[in-house]
Amino acid sequence: MSAITEAAPPIARTAPVPRSAWWRRWFTNPWGRPRFLVVWTWLYIAWTIVPVLIAVQFSFNDGRSRSTFQGFSLQWYQGIFVPGSREYDPSLWFSLENSLKIAAVTVPVATLLGVGLALGLARWRGRGSGAANFLMLFPLVTPEIVMGVSLFLIFVNLYEFIPLGLPAMIVGHITFTLSYVVIVTRGRLFAIGKEYEEAAMDLGASSAEAIRRVLLPLLLPAVFAGAFIAFAISIDDFVISAFLCIENCTTIPIKIYSAARNAGNPGLNAIATLMMVGSLLAITLAVLVQRVAIRRHEGETRSAVEDFARLEI
Amino acid sequence: MPTPTGDIVGQKRWYWPAFAAPGLAWLVLLFLTPFYAIVATAFGRLDPIFAGPLPAWNPLEWDRGWMVQVLRELTAPTPLRGQFLRTIVYVVTSVSLCVLIGYPVAYYIARHAGRWKVLLLTLMIAPFWMSYLMRMLAWVNLLTNDPGSPGIVSRLFMLLPGVEEPINWFAGRAAPITVILGLVYGYIPFFVLPLYAALDRIDRSQLEAARDMGASPRSTFWRVTLPLSKQGILAGSVIITLPMFGDYYTPTLMSGSPSVTMIGNAIESRIHQAGQAPSGASLTFLLSVFVGVLMIYYLVSVARAAKEARA
Secondary structure, eight states, X not given: OHHHHSOOOSSTTSOOOOXXXXXXXXXXXXXXXXXXXXXXXXXXXXXXXXXXXXXXXXXXXXXXXXXSOOOBOOHHHHHHHOTTSTTOOHXXXXXXXXXXXXXXXXXXXXXXXXXHHHHHHHHOOSTTHHHHHHHHHHHHHSOHHHHHHHHHHHHHHTOTTSOTTHHHHHHHXXXXXXXXXXXHHHHHHHHHOSHHHHHHHHTTOOHHHXXXXXXXXXXXXXXXXXXXXXXXHHHHOOHHHXXXXXXXXXXXXXXXXXXXXXXXXXXXXHHHHHHHHHHHHHHHHHHHHHHHHHHHHHOOOSOHHHHHXXXXX | OBOTTSOBTTOOTTHHHHHHHHHHHXXXXXXXXXXXXXXXXXXXXXXXXXXXXXXXXXXXXXXXXXXXXXXXHHHSSSHHHHHHHHHHHHHHHHHHHHHHHHHHHHHHHHHTOGGGHHHHHHHHHGGGGSOHHHHHXXXXXXXXXXXXXXXXXHHHHHTSTTOOSOOOTTSGGGHHHHHXXXXXXXXXXXXXXXXXXXXXXXXXXXXXXXXXXXXXXXXXXXXXXXXXXXXXXXXXXXXXXXXXXXOOHHHHHXXXXXXXXXXXXXXXXXXXXXXXXXXXXXXXXXXXXXHHHXXXXXXXXXXXHHHHHHO
Protein backbone atom coordinates (compact mmCIF):
# COMPACT_ATOMS: atom_id res chain seq x y z
CA MET A 1 0.00 0.00 0.00
CA SER A 2 1.84 3.04 -1.21
CA ALA A 3 -0.65 5.44 0.31
CA ILE A 4 0.62 4.71 3.78
CA THR A 5 4.24 5.59 3.02
CA GLU A 6 3.30 8.92 1.51
CA ALA A 7 3.28 12.05 3.66
CA ALA A 8 -0.05 12.97 5.17
CA PRO A 9 -1.94 15.47 3.06
CA PRO A 10 -1.75 19.02 4.43
CA ILE A 11 -5.46 19.21 5.19
CA ALA A 12 -6.41 16.34 7.43
CA ARG A 13 -10.08 16.74 6.60
CA THR A 14 -9.76 15.01 3.25
CA ALA A 15 -11.04 11.56 4.02
CA PRO A 16 -9.19 8.56 2.62
CA VAL A 17 -11.04 7.26 -0.36
CA PRO A 18 -12.27 3.77 0.44
CA ARG A 19 -11.85 1.02 -2.13
CA SER A 20 -15.51 0.39 -2.78
CA ALA A 21 -17.91 0.64 -5.63
CA TRP A 22 -18.45 4.15 -7.01
CA TRP A 23 -22.13 4.11 -6.06
CA ARG A 24 -21.28 3.28 -2.49
CA ARG A 25 -18.84 6.12 -2.30
CA TRP A 26 -21.40 8.39 -3.95
CA PHE A 27 -23.89 7.48 -1.25
CA THR A 28 -21.71 7.31 1.82
CA ASN A 29 -18.95 9.87 1.46
CA PRO A 30 -19.26 11.68 4.80
CA TRP A 31 -17.83 14.93 3.44
CA GLY A 32 -19.95 15.14 0.34
CA ARG A 33 -23.61 15.99 0.05
CA PRO A 34 -25.68 13.53 2.11
CA ARG A 35 -27.05 11.78 -0.94
CA PHE A 36 -28.33 8.81 0.99
CA LEU A 37 -30.45 11.19 3.05
CA VAL A 38 -31.71 12.98 -0.05
CA VAL A 39 -32.86 9.76 -1.63
CA TRP A 40 -34.31 8.44 1.63
CA THR A 41 -36.25 11.62 2.33
CA TRP A 42 -37.78 11.85 -1.12
CA LEU A 43 -38.69 8.17 -0.99
CA TYR A 44 -40.36 8.81 2.35
CA ILE A 45 -42.31 11.75 0.97
CA ALA A 46 -43.40 9.69 -2.02
CA TRP A 47 -44.41 6.81 0.22
CA THR A 48 -46.55 9.02 2.45
CA ILE A 49 -48.21 11.01 -0.30
CA VAL A 50 -48.43 9.00 -3.52
CA PRO A 51 -50.89 6.36 -2.21
CA VAL A 52 -53.27 9.13 -1.21
CA LEU A 53 -52.89 10.82 -4.59
CA ILE A 54 -53.70 7.51 -6.26
CA ALA A 55 -56.81 7.21 -4.10
CA VAL A 56 -57.78 10.72 -5.19
CA GLN A 57 -57.16 9.81 -8.82
CA PHE A 58 -59.55 6.88 -8.62
CA SER A 59 -62.31 9.09 -7.30
CA PHE A 60 -62.35 10.42 -10.88
CA ASN A 61 -62.49 6.96 -12.41
CA ASP A 62 -64.97 6.36 -15.19
CA GLY A 63 -65.46 2.74 -14.09
CA ARG A 64 -66.31 1.00 -10.86
CA SER A 65 -62.78 -0.21 -10.13
CA ARG A 66 -60.51 1.35 -7.54
CA SER A 67 -57.36 -0.05 -9.13
CA THR A 68 -57.82 0.12 -12.91
CA PHE A 69 -58.20 3.62 -14.25
CA GLN A 70 -60.69 3.70 -17.11
CA GLY A 71 -60.75 7.39 -17.92
CA PHE A 72 -61.70 10.65 -16.28
CA SER A 73 -65.20 11.28 -15.08
CA LEU A 74 -67.00 13.21 -12.40
CA GLN A 75 -69.72 10.60 -12.05
CA TRP A 76 -68.78 9.66 -8.49
CA TYR A 77 -69.00 13.25 -7.36
CA GLN A 78 -72.35 13.55 -9.12
CA GLY A 79 -73.28 10.41 -7.23
CA ILE A 80 -72.84 12.31 -3.99
CA PHE A 81 -74.64 15.51 -4.88
CA VAL A 82 -77.09 14.83 -7.73
CA PRO A 83 -80.11 12.68 -6.85
CA GLY A 84 -81.04 10.46 -9.76
CA SER A 85 -77.59 10.40 -11.34
CA ARG A 86 -76.26 7.00 -12.36
CA GLU A 87 -74.11 6.36 -9.32
CA TYR A 88 -76.30 8.22 -6.84
CA ASP A 89 -75.71 6.96 -3.33
CA PRO A 90 -77.77 8.85 -0.73
CA SER A 91 -75.72 7.42 2.14
CA LEU A 92 -72.68 9.41 0.98
CA TRP A 93 -74.52 12.72 1.00
CA PHE A 94 -76.01 11.76 4.34
CA SER A 95 -72.58 11.17 5.87
CA LEU A 96 -71.26 14.44 4.45
CA GLU A 97 -74.27 16.25 5.88
CA ASN A 98 -73.75 14.71 9.32
CA SER A 99 -70.05 15.57 9.36
CA LEU A 100 -70.84 19.17 8.47
CA LYS A 101 -73.67 19.43 11.00
CA ILE A 102 -71.39 18.24 13.78
CA ALA A 103 -68.59 20.59 12.75
CA ALA A 104 -71.02 23.51 12.41
CA VAL A 105 -71.94 23.31 16.10
CA THR A 106 -68.57 22.09 17.36
CA VAL A 107 -66.44 24.86 15.84
CA PRO A 108 -68.15 27.95 17.32
CA VAL A 109 -68.69 26.40 20.75
CA ALA A 110 -65.18 24.96 21.02
CA THR A 111 -63.69 28.26 19.79
CA LEU A 112 -65.59 30.31 22.32
CA LEU A 113 -64.80 28.04 25.25
CA GLY A 114 -61.23 27.58 24.06
CA VAL A 115 -60.42 31.28 23.65
CA GLY A 116 -61.84 32.01 27.10
CA LEU A 117 -59.85 29.20 28.59
CA ALA A 118 -56.68 30.35 26.82
CA LEU A 119 -57.13 33.94 28.06
CA GLY A 120 -57.73 32.70 31.57
CA LEU A 121 -54.82 30.29 31.58
CA ALA A 122 -52.37 32.76 30.06
CA ARG A 123 -53.07 35.51 32.58
CA TRP A 124 -54.24 33.76 35.72
CA ARG A 125 -51.38 33.22 38.12
CA GLY A 126 -53.17 32.22 41.30
CA ARG A 127 -53.87 28.99 43.10
CA GLY A 128 -55.35 26.34 40.83
CA SER A 129 -53.91 27.67 37.60
CA GLY A 130 -51.38 24.86 37.44
CA ALA A 131 -54.05 22.20 37.83
CA ALA A 132 -56.23 23.95 35.24
CA ASN A 133 -53.33 23.93 32.80
CA PHE A 134 -52.77 20.26 33.39
CA LEU A 135 -56.45 19.46 32.91
CA MET A 136 -56.40 21.32 29.59
CA LEU A 137 -53.39 19.31 28.34
CA PHE A 138 -54.83 15.92 29.25
CA PRO A 139 -57.33 15.53 26.40
CA LEU A 140 -54.41 16.01 23.98
CA VAL A 141 -52.56 12.95 25.25
CA THR A 142 -55.46 10.69 26.17
CA PRO A 143 -55.91 7.90 23.63
CA GLU A 144 -59.10 8.47 21.71
CA ILE A 145 -60.45 5.06 22.64
CA VAL A 146 -60.33 6.00 26.33
CA MET A 147 -62.19 9.24 25.64
CA GLY A 148 -64.66 7.40 23.43
CA VAL A 149 -65.41 4.75 26.04
CA SER A 150 -65.68 7.31 28.83
CA LEU A 151 -68.08 9.55 26.91
CA PHE A 152 -70.14 6.56 25.81
CA LEU A 153 -70.50 5.35 29.39
CA ILE A 154 -71.40 8.77 30.76
CA PHE A 155 -74.07 9.43 28.13
CA VAL A 156 -75.58 6.01 28.73
CA ASN A 157 -75.47 6.06 32.52
CA LEU A 158 -75.47 9.62 33.83
CA TYR A 159 -76.14 12.32 31.26
CA GLU A 160 -79.11 10.49 29.83
CA PHE A 161 -80.64 13.78 28.71
CA ILE A 162 -78.04 13.89 25.92
CA PRO A 163 -79.05 11.07 23.58
CA LEU A 164 -76.46 9.04 21.70
CA GLY A 165 -76.24 10.07 18.07
CA LEU A 166 -75.62 13.58 16.76
CA PRO A 167 -76.13 15.43 20.09
CA ALA A 168 -73.70 13.22 21.98
CA MET A 169 -71.26 13.30 19.05
CA ILE A 170 -71.31 17.09 19.03
CA VAL A 171 -70.61 17.24 22.76
CA GLY A 172 -67.78 14.74 22.32
CA HIS A 173 -66.26 16.69 19.45
CA ILE A 174 -66.32 19.92 21.46
CA THR A 175 -64.52 18.14 24.29
CA PHE A 176 -61.60 16.95 22.23
CA THR A 177 -61.23 19.98 19.93
CA LEU A 178 -61.30 22.41 22.85
CA SER A 179 -57.68 21.87 23.90
CA TYR A 180 -56.39 22.39 20.36
CA VAL A 181 -58.06 25.79 20.23
CA VAL A 182 -56.50 26.63 23.59
CA ILE A 183 -53.01 25.63 22.46
CA VAL A 184 -53.15 27.72 19.29
CA THR A 185 -54.62 30.79 21.00
CA ARG A 186 -52.43 30.62 24.05
CA GLY A 187 -49.27 30.46 21.97
CA ARG A 188 -50.29 33.70 20.30
CA LEU A 189 -51.22 35.30 23.63
CA PHE A 190 -47.74 34.67 24.95
CA ALA A 191 -46.26 36.17 21.79
CA ILE A 192 -48.40 39.30 22.09
CA GLY A 193 -47.45 39.77 25.72
CA LYS A 194 -49.08 42.12 28.22
CA GLU A 195 -47.58 45.39 27.04
CA TYR A 196 -50.38 46.48 24.71
CA GLU A 197 -53.05 45.93 27.32
CA GLU A 198 -51.00 47.76 29.91
CA ALA A 199 -50.43 50.66 27.55
CA ALA A 200 -54.16 50.86 26.86
CA MET A 201 -54.87 50.89 30.56
CA ASP A 202 -52.24 53.52 31.22
CA LEU A 203 -54.08 55.63 28.69
CA GLY A 204 -57.27 55.24 30.65
CA ALA A 205 -58.98 52.16 29.28
CA SER A 206 -60.72 49.88 31.70
CA SER A 207 -59.60 46.31 31.85
CA ALA A 208 -62.62 45.15 29.85
CA GLU A 209 -62.04 47.86 27.23
CA ALA A 210 -58.39 46.92 26.97
CA ILE A 211 -59.36 43.37 26.19
CA ARG A 212 -62.13 44.25 23.77
CA ARG A 213 -60.40 47.02 21.86
CA VAL A 214 -56.74 46.01 22.06
CA LEU A 215 -56.19 42.39 22.93
CA LEU A 216 -59.02 40.75 20.98
CA PRO A 217 -58.20 42.46 17.66
CA LEU A 218 -54.60 41.33 18.06
CA LEU A 219 -55.75 37.85 18.97
CA LEU A 220 -58.38 37.49 16.24
CA PRO A 221 -56.13 35.71 13.71
CA ALA A 222 -55.24 33.08 16.28
CA VAL A 223 -58.93 32.68 17.09
CA PHE A 224 -59.65 32.00 13.43
CA ALA A 225 -56.70 29.64 13.22
CA GLY A 226 -58.00 27.76 16.23
CA ALA A 227 -61.45 27.54 14.67
CA PHE A 228 -60.06 26.19 11.39
CA ILE A 229 -58.02 23.58 13.23
CA ALA A 230 -61.07 22.57 15.27
CA PHE A 231 -62.97 22.17 11.99
CA ALA A 232 -60.25 20.02 10.46
CA ILE A 233 -59.97 17.62 13.38
CA SER A 234 -63.72 17.42 13.87
CA ILE A 235 -64.20 16.47 10.22
CA ASP A 236 -61.43 13.85 10.40
CA ASP A 237 -62.41 12.27 13.69
CA PHE A 238 -63.43 8.65 13.67
CA VAL A 239 -63.08 7.09 17.14
CA ILE A 240 -65.13 9.50 19.27
CA SER A 241 -67.85 9.61 16.60
CA ALA A 242 -67.96 5.83 16.29
CA PHE A 243 -68.38 5.32 20.02
CA LEU A 244 -71.21 7.84 20.30
CA CYS A 245 -73.14 6.90 17.19
CA ILE A 246 -75.99 4.41 17.33
CA GLU A 247 -77.87 4.85 14.08
CA ASN A 248 -78.58 7.50 11.47
CA CYS A 249 -75.48 9.40 12.44
CA THR A 250 -72.89 8.05 9.99
CA THR A 251 -70.16 10.61 9.35
CA ILE A 252 -67.65 10.42 6.50
CA PRO A 253 -64.94 8.61 8.52
CA ILE A 254 -67.51 6.12 9.84
CA LYS A 255 -68.72 5.57 6.28
CA ILE A 256 -65.15 4.92 5.09
CA TYR A 257 -64.54 2.57 8.00
CA SER A 258 -67.60 0.47 7.32
CA ALA A 259 -67.38 0.41 3.54
CA ALA A 260 -63.64 0.41 2.72
CA ARG A 261 -63.22 -3.33 2.68
CA ASN A 262 -66.55 -4.68 1.50
CA ALA A 263 -68.77 -2.29 -0.40
CA GLY A 264 -66.02 -0.07 -1.71
CA ASN A 265 -66.37 1.76 -5.00
CA PRO A 266 -64.82 5.02 -6.21
CA GLY A 267 -67.73 6.87 -4.60
CA LEU A 268 -66.03 6.23 -1.29
CA ASN A 269 -62.81 7.69 -2.65
CA ALA A 270 -64.77 10.73 -3.83
CA ILE A 271 -66.28 11.44 -0.40
CA ALA A 272 -62.90 10.79 1.25
CA THR A 273 -61.29 13.22 -1.19
CA LEU A 274 -63.84 15.88 -0.35
CA MET A 275 -63.18 15.39 3.35
CA MET A 276 -59.43 15.61 2.83
CA VAL A 277 -59.69 18.74 0.69
CA GLY A 278 -61.93 20.27 3.34
CA SER A 279 -59.54 19.69 6.20
CA LEU A 280 -56.41 20.60 4.22
CA LEU A 281 -58.10 23.81 3.16
CA ALA A 282 -59.01 24.61 6.75
CA ILE A 283 -55.42 24.02 7.87
CA THR A 284 -54.01 26.12 5.05
CA LEU A 285 -56.32 28.95 6.04
CA ALA A 286 -55.29 28.55 9.67
CA VAL A 287 -51.61 28.87 8.75
CA LEU A 288 -52.20 31.79 6.39
CA VAL A 289 -54.35 33.76 8.81
CA GLN A 290 -51.75 33.37 11.56
CA ARG A 291 -49.03 34.23 9.11
CA VAL A 292 -50.50 37.46 7.84
CA ALA A 293 -51.10 38.66 11.36
CA ILE A 294 -47.65 37.79 12.59
CA ARG A 295 -45.92 39.36 9.62
CA ARG A 296 -47.89 42.58 9.98
CA HIS A 297 -47.16 42.58 13.66
CA GLU A 298 -43.56 41.55 14.00
CA GLY A 299 -42.13 41.44 10.52
CA GLU A 300 -40.65 37.97 10.94
CA THR A 301 -38.96 36.33 8.05
CA ARG A 302 -39.28 32.65 8.75
CA SER A 303 -41.69 30.85 6.48
CA ALA A 304 -45.21 29.97 7.54
CA VAL A 305 -44.57 26.25 7.35
CA GLU A 306 -41.44 26.49 9.44
CA ASP A 307 -43.36 28.38 12.09
CA PHE A 308 -46.09 25.85 11.92
CA ALA A 309 -43.73 22.95 12.36
CA ARG A 310 -42.48 24.58 15.54
CA LEU A 311 -45.89 25.67 16.78
CA GLU A 312 -47.23 22.15 16.62
CA ILE A 313 -45.05 21.04 19.50
CA MET B 1 -49.15 49.32 36.25
CA PRO B 2 -48.06 45.78 36.80
CA THR B 3 -47.38 44.71 40.33
CA PRO B 4 -44.23 42.70 41.08
CA THR B 5 -46.23 39.48 40.60
CA GLY B 6 -47.16 40.56 37.09
CA ASP B 7 -50.82 41.24 37.85
CA ILE B 8 -52.41 44.37 36.58
CA VAL B 9 -53.58 46.69 39.35
CA GLY B 10 -57.31 47.15 39.58
CA GLN B 11 -58.18 43.65 38.46
CA LYS B 12 -60.05 41.44 40.83
CA ARG B 13 -58.50 38.14 41.73
CA TRP B 14 -61.32 36.20 40.01
CA TYR B 15 -61.05 38.26 36.83
CA TRP B 16 -58.93 35.90 34.74
CA PRO B 17 -60.21 32.65 36.24
CA ALA B 18 -63.69 33.80 35.20
CA PHE B 19 -62.60 33.65 31.54
CA ALA B 20 -61.37 30.12 32.01
CA ALA B 21 -64.38 28.97 34.01
CA PRO B 22 -66.75 27.84 31.22
CA GLY B 23 -64.03 25.87 29.44
CA LEU B 24 -62.80 24.36 32.68
CA ALA B 25 -66.34 23.44 33.72
CA TRP B 26 -66.78 21.74 30.35
CA LEU B 27 -63.60 19.72 30.83
CA VAL B 28 -64.56 18.74 34.37
CA LEU B 29 -68.06 17.65 33.35
CA LEU B 30 -67.18 16.05 30.04
CA PHE B 31 -63.62 14.89 30.41
CA LEU B 32 -62.93 14.17 34.09
CA THR B 33 -66.39 12.95 35.09
CA PRO B 34 -66.67 10.60 32.09
CA PHE B 35 -63.30 9.23 33.04
CA TYR B 36 -64.69 8.50 36.46
CA ALA B 37 -67.55 6.72 34.69
CA ILE B 38 -64.99 4.22 33.37
CA VAL B 39 -63.80 3.54 36.92
CA ALA B 40 -67.36 3.36 38.27
CA THR B 41 -68.40 0.94 35.53
CA ALA B 42 -65.28 -1.18 35.93
CA PHE B 43 -66.00 -1.58 39.65
CA GLY B 44 -69.76 -1.71 39.15
CA ARG B 45 -72.33 -4.40 38.55
CA LEU B 46 -74.65 -5.53 35.80
CA ASP B 47 -78.32 -4.82 35.45
CA PRO B 48 -79.87 -8.25 36.15
CA ILE B 49 -82.60 -7.85 33.49
CA PHE B 50 -81.06 -5.98 30.57
CA ALA B 51 -77.43 -6.89 31.31
CA GLY B 52 -76.50 -3.23 30.94
CA PRO B 53 -73.80 -1.76 33.20
CA LEU B 54 -74.76 -0.37 36.61
CA PRO B 55 -71.86 1.91 37.55
CA ALA B 56 -70.96 2.13 41.22
CA TRP B 57 -70.56 5.88 41.64
CA ASN B 58 -69.85 5.55 45.33
CA PRO B 59 -66.37 4.10 45.93
CA LEU B 60 -67.69 2.33 49.03
CA GLU B 61 -69.86 0.15 46.80
CA TRP B 62 -67.05 -0.90 44.51
CA ASP B 63 -66.97 -4.50 43.43
CA ARG B 64 -63.58 -5.75 42.36
CA GLY B 65 -64.97 -8.84 40.64
CA TRP B 66 -64.68 -7.65 37.03
CA MET B 67 -61.22 -6.24 37.45
CA VAL B 68 -60.00 -9.47 39.02
CA GLN B 69 -61.53 -11.45 36.20
CA VAL B 70 -59.91 -9.28 33.52
CA LEU B 71 -56.53 -9.48 35.24
CA ARG B 72 -56.89 -13.26 35.42
CA GLU B 73 -57.76 -13.33 31.72
CA LEU B 74 -54.68 -11.27 30.97
CA THR B 75 -52.37 -13.67 32.77
CA ALA B 76 -53.89 -17.01 31.75
CA PRO B 77 -53.57 -18.35 28.19
CA THR B 78 -56.76 -16.76 26.82
CA PRO B 79 -57.56 -14.91 23.58
CA LEU B 80 -57.35 -11.67 25.56
CA ARG B 81 -53.77 -12.36 26.58
CA GLY B 82 -52.99 -13.12 22.96
CA GLN B 83 -54.40 -9.74 21.96
CA PHE B 84 -52.47 -8.03 24.72
CA LEU B 85 -49.12 -9.59 23.78
CA ARG B 86 -49.82 -8.96 20.11
CA THR B 87 -50.51 -5.31 20.86
CA ILE B 88 -47.13 -4.97 22.56
CA VAL B 89 -45.31 -6.70 19.69
CA TYR B 90 -47.08 -4.59 17.06
CA VAL B 91 -46.55 -1.32 18.91
CA VAL B 92 -42.87 -1.98 19.65
CA THR B 93 -42.21 -3.08 16.06
CA SER B 94 -44.10 -0.14 14.59
CA VAL B 95 -42.47 2.46 16.84
CA SER B 96 -39.01 1.05 16.07
CA LEU B 97 -39.75 1.17 12.36
CA CYS B 98 -40.96 4.74 12.74
CA VAL B 99 -37.66 5.68 14.41
CA LEU B 100 -35.57 3.93 11.75
CA ILE B 101 -37.54 5.34 8.83
CA GLY B 102 -38.31 8.73 10.33
CA TYR B 103 -35.00 9.79 11.85
CA PRO B 104 -33.08 10.21 8.58
CA VAL B 105 -36.00 12.18 7.15
CA ALA B 106 -36.29 14.57 10.08
CA TYR B 107 -32.49 14.90 10.21
CA TYR B 108 -32.18 15.71 6.54
CA ILE B 109 -34.98 18.27 6.53
CA ALA B 110 -33.73 19.97 9.69
CA ARG B 111 -30.06 20.02 8.70
CA HIS B 112 -29.39 19.71 5.00
CA ALA B 113 -32.54 20.56 3.08
CA GLY B 114 -31.33 24.07 2.15
CA ARG B 115 -33.56 25.74 -0.38
CA TRP B 116 -35.86 22.73 -0.49
CA LYS B 117 -36.68 23.11 3.19
CA VAL B 118 -40.06 24.80 2.91
CA LEU B 119 -41.29 22.46 0.22
CA LEU B 120 -40.09 19.40 2.10
CA LEU B 121 -41.62 20.62 5.33
CA THR B 122 -44.95 21.20 3.63
CA LEU B 123 -44.89 17.72 2.15
CA MET B 124 -43.79 16.29 5.48
CA ILE B 125 -46.64 17.98 7.35
CA ALA B 126 -49.33 17.30 4.73
CA PRO B 127 -50.15 13.72 5.85
CA PHE B 128 -50.48 15.05 9.38
CA TRP B 129 -53.66 16.75 8.28
CA MET B 130 -55.03 14.09 5.99
CA SER B 131 -57.65 11.96 7.62
CA TYR B 132 -56.23 8.74 9.02
CA LEU B 133 -59.14 6.88 7.46
CA MET B 134 -58.40 8.36 4.04
CA ARG B 135 -54.80 7.21 4.29
CA MET B 136 -55.83 3.71 5.29
CA LEU B 137 -58.39 3.65 2.48
CA ALA B 138 -55.58 4.51 0.07
CA TRP B 139 -53.65 1.40 1.14
CA VAL B 140 -56.71 -0.82 1.05
CA ASN B 141 -57.11 0.27 -2.58
CA LEU B 142 -53.47 -0.46 -3.37
CA LEU B 143 -53.46 -3.90 -1.75
CA THR B 144 -56.82 -5.22 -2.94
CA ASN B 145 -56.56 -8.78 -4.14
CA ASP B 146 -59.83 -8.74 -6.04
CA PRO B 147 -58.98 -11.15 -8.91
CA GLY B 148 -60.84 -9.00 -11.44
CA SER B 149 -58.76 -5.90 -10.76
CA PRO B 150 -56.08 -6.34 -8.10
CA GLY B 151 -54.64 -3.24 -6.47
CA ILE B 152 -51.56 -1.56 -7.90
CA VAL B 153 -49.19 -2.91 -5.25
CA SER B 154 -50.69 -6.37 -5.56
CA ARG B 155 -50.10 -6.16 -9.31
CA LEU B 156 -46.49 -5.08 -8.78
CA PHE B 157 -45.92 -8.14 -6.61
CA MET B 158 -47.33 -10.34 -9.36
CA LEU B 159 -44.38 -9.29 -11.51
CA LEU B 160 -42.15 -11.25 -9.13
CA PRO B 161 -41.28 -14.76 -10.27
CA GLY B 162 -43.41 -17.38 -8.56
CA VAL B 163 -46.28 -15.05 -7.66
CA GLU B 164 -49.08 -16.13 -9.98
CA GLU B 165 -52.10 -14.85 -8.12
CA PRO B 166 -52.53 -11.61 -6.19
CA ILE B 167 -51.25 -12.04 -2.64
CA ASN B 168 -53.98 -11.89 -0.02
CA TRP B 169 -52.61 -9.07 2.12
CA PHE B 170 -55.62 -8.90 4.39
CA ALA B 171 -55.66 -12.41 5.83
CA GLY B 172 -53.40 -15.31 6.66
CA ARG B 173 -49.65 -14.97 6.99
CA ALA B 174 -49.45 -11.54 5.38
CA ALA B 175 -52.04 -9.93 7.67
CA PRO B 176 -49.65 -8.97 10.53
CA ILE B 177 -47.29 -7.37 8.00
CA THR B 178 -50.17 -5.39 6.55
CA VAL B 179 -51.36 -4.24 9.96
CA ILE B 180 -47.86 -3.14 11.03
CA LEU B 181 -47.44 -1.36 7.71
CA GLY B 182 -50.75 0.36 8.40
CA LEU B 183 -49.67 1.41 11.88
CA VAL B 184 -46.31 2.75 10.69
CA TYR B 185 -47.93 4.52 7.77
CA GLY B 186 -50.65 5.99 9.92
CA TYR B 187 -48.56 7.24 12.80
CA ILE B 188 -45.18 8.15 11.33
CA PRO B 189 -46.07 11.79 10.52
CA PHE B 190 -46.78 12.30 14.22
CA PHE B 191 -43.32 10.96 15.02
CA VAL B 192 -41.36 12.87 12.40
CA LEU B 193 -42.76 16.29 13.26
CA PRO B 194 -41.68 16.54 16.93
CA LEU B 195 -38.36 14.95 16.03
CA TYR B 196 -37.85 17.55 13.31
CA ALA B 197 -38.62 20.31 15.81
CA ALA B 198 -36.05 18.91 18.24
CA LEU B 199 -33.36 18.55 15.56
CA ASP B 200 -34.07 22.00 14.20
CA ARG B 201 -33.59 23.52 17.63
CA ILE B 202 -30.07 22.13 18.07
CA ASP B 203 -27.65 25.01 18.21
CA ARG B 204 -25.42 24.93 15.14
CA SER B 205 -22.49 26.34 17.05
CA GLN B 206 -22.29 23.06 18.96
CA LEU B 207 -21.86 21.19 15.69
CA GLU B 208 -19.25 23.68 14.54
CA ALA B 209 -17.45 23.24 17.84
CA ALA B 210 -17.38 19.48 17.34
CA ARG B 211 -16.04 20.01 13.86
CA ASP B 212 -13.38 22.43 14.98
CA MET B 213 -12.25 19.90 17.55
CA GLY B 214 -11.65 17.50 14.71
CA ALA B 215 -14.71 15.30 14.87
CA SER B 216 -15.71 13.67 11.62
CA PRO B 217 -19.30 14.16 10.49
CA ARG B 218 -20.00 10.63 11.59
CA SER B 219 -18.74 11.09 15.13
CA THR B 220 -20.37 14.53 15.31
CA PHE B 221 -23.62 12.78 14.57
CA TRP B 222 -23.13 9.99 17.09
CA ARG B 223 -21.67 12.11 19.85
CA VAL B 224 -23.42 15.47 19.47
CA THR B 225 -26.54 15.39 17.32
CA LEU B 226 -27.95 12.07 18.44
CA PRO B 227 -27.65 12.76 22.20
CA LEU B 228 -29.12 16.23 21.71
CA SER B 229 -32.07 14.83 19.78
CA LYS B 230 -32.93 12.16 22.34
CA GLN B 231 -35.69 14.35 23.72
CA GLY B 232 -37.22 14.56 20.27
CA ILE B 233 -37.06 10.80 19.74
CA LEU B 234 -38.70 10.32 23.11
CA ALA B 235 -41.40 12.90 22.40
CA GLY B 236 -42.18 11.40 19.00
CA SER B 237 -42.23 7.86 20.33
CA VAL B 238 -44.53 8.70 23.22
CA ILE B 239 -46.83 10.70 20.99
CA ILE B 240 -47.35 7.73 18.69
CA THR B 241 -47.25 5.02 21.37
CA LEU B 242 -50.18 6.42 23.34
CA PRO B 243 -52.78 6.26 20.55
CA MET B 244 -51.29 3.09 19.06
CA PHE B 245 -52.03 1.14 22.22
CA GLY B 246 -55.69 2.08 21.89
CA ASP B 247 -55.89 1.53 18.15
CA TYR B 248 -58.58 -0.83 16.92
CA TYR B 249 -59.47 0.60 13.52
CA THR B 250 -56.15 -0.11 11.82
CA PRO B 251 -56.30 -3.91 12.36
CA THR B 252 -59.97 -3.90 11.33
CA LEU B 253 -59.44 -1.84 8.20
CA MET B 254 -56.19 -3.45 7.10
CA SER B 255 -57.24 -7.00 7.86
CA GLY B 256 -60.39 -7.64 9.87
CA SER B 257 -59.07 -11.10 10.64
CA PRO B 258 -59.32 -12.17 14.30
CA SER B 259 -55.68 -13.24 14.16
CA VAL B 260 -54.47 -9.62 14.17
CA THR B 261 -56.83 -7.97 16.65
CA MET B 262 -55.32 -5.75 19.32
CA ILE B 263 -56.34 -4.80 22.84
CA GLY B 264 -58.38 -1.90 21.42
CA ASN B 265 -60.53 -4.38 19.50
CA ALA B 266 -61.28 -6.22 22.73
CA ILE B 267 -62.32 -2.97 24.42
CA GLU B 268 -64.43 -1.87 21.50
CA SER B 269 -66.35 -5.13 21.23
CA ARG B 270 -66.82 -5.65 24.97
CA ILE B 271 -68.12 -2.15 25.66
CA HIS B 272 -70.98 -2.67 23.22
CA GLN B 273 -71.62 -6.31 24.08
CA ALA B 274 -74.49 -7.05 26.47
CA GLY B 275 -73.17 -8.20 29.83
CA GLN B 276 -69.57 -7.31 29.01
CA ALA B 277 -69.51 -3.54 29.56
CA PRO B 278 -67.85 -3.72 33.02
CA SER B 279 -65.13 -5.98 31.64
CA GLY B 280 -64.61 -3.58 28.74
CA ALA B 281 -64.45 -0.70 31.21
CA SER B 282 -61.92 -2.61 33.34
CA LEU B 283 -59.73 -3.09 30.28
CA THR B 284 -60.05 0.59 29.40
CA PHE B 285 -59.10 1.49 32.94
CA LEU B 286 -56.01 -0.74 32.84
CA LEU B 287 -55.07 0.71 29.47
CA SER B 288 -55.38 4.25 30.79
CA VAL B 289 -53.28 3.46 33.84
CA PHE B 290 -50.60 2.02 31.60
CA VAL B 291 -50.79 4.94 29.21
CA GLY B 292 -51.01 7.38 32.12
CA VAL B 293 -47.66 6.22 33.49
CA LEU B 294 -46.08 6.78 30.08
CA MET B 295 -47.79 10.14 29.78
CA ILE B 296 -46.64 11.40 33.16
CA TYR B 297 -43.11 10.26 32.45
CA TYR B 298 -43.23 12.20 29.20
CA LEU B 299 -44.74 15.37 30.71
CA VAL B 300 -42.19 15.34 33.51
CA SER B 301 -39.30 14.92 31.10
CA VAL B 302 -40.65 17.71 28.90
CA ALA B 303 -40.93 19.98 31.91
CA ARG B 304 -37.39 19.09 32.92
CA ALA B 305 -36.07 19.79 29.43
CA ALA B 306 -37.91 23.12 29.37
CA LYS B 307 -36.39 24.05 32.70
CA GLU B 308 -32.91 23.13 31.48
CA ALA B 309 -33.43 25.19 28.35
CA ARG B 310 -34.44 28.18 30.42
CA ALA B 311 -31.52 27.80 32.82
